Amino acid sequence: MPDDPGELDFLSFVDFAVARTTAELPSVDADAMRLSLTLSRLASALVYDWESTVHRPRGLSWSGFRVLFVLWLAGPLEAKRAAVLTGMSRAAVSALVNTLERAGLVTRRPADHDGRAVTLELTDAGHDAITGAFQEHNRRERVLADSLSKQERTQLIGLLEKLMTSPAAAEMKRRS
Structure with a gap:
């Protein structure tokens, strides 16, 4: 992991952010932070890709x-x-x-x-x-899904669905 923020990109920033945050705030749940940042950044990268390559041209x-x-x-x-x-x-x-x-x-x-x-x-x-x-x-x-085997896709979908149907997700939906 680069220590220089100038060498980071949008997705590699996750490792940097988790390391810097937990160094200053040791009580932070690094796994929860990494999960949230990774999901958020991947979703943003996907939306940017779809919008710039598919939707805006149309x-x-x-x-x-x-x-x-x-x-x-x-x-x-x-x-x-x-x-x-x-x-x-x-x-x-x-x-x-x-x-x-x-x-x-x-x-x-x-x-x-x-x-x-x-x-x-x-x-x-x-x-x-x-x-x-x-x-x-x-x-x-x-293009993205082909990075995973069929078994990995099924497992990831199951895990994401578990998160989406969790009590915490239900609470988030009630607030929106």
């Missing part, structure tokens, strides 16, 4: 892709449900849908049961956009 942002992806798979949804399934705020989804609607990818209409709520739906162009983007997105996913 005129989509990462957030736009997430909304289109949810509408593609879950069908027409009220905006508040789309917000929950994308992990975004209602305000963020509303602002994003303005852009997606102008691009002809999404339509919105009053919800059948509540005139104040809106239902979001993919247009044919939106369907074409998300299916084309997802095929390339999945090719990028495979």
Whole structure:
């Protein structure tokens, strides 16, 4: 591990950060810190890769892709449900849908049961956009997944699902 921060990159910073933090604060749980930093940094690196190689060249942002992806798979949804399934705020989804609607990818209409709520739906162009983007997105996913054997993938998925369904994760979801 380099001691000079100028020699670090985004992912190698984890080792450096854990070493420096635990040297100054010995009571810090280094394993928990390493796990959190590694997951966070890997997720950020993946999103950056997908956005720069797949989505931006197609005129989509990462957030736009997430909304289109949810509408593609879950069908027409009220905006508040789309917000929950994308992990975004209602305000963020509303602002994003303005852009997606102008691009002809999404339509919105009053919800059948509540005139104040809106239902979001993919247009044919939106369907074409998300299916084309997802095929390339999945090719990028495979680049990373191919680093692991089938058994390692299964084990990692199981461990990540265990974290996602833990009481701590449930508490985080309640706050969002």
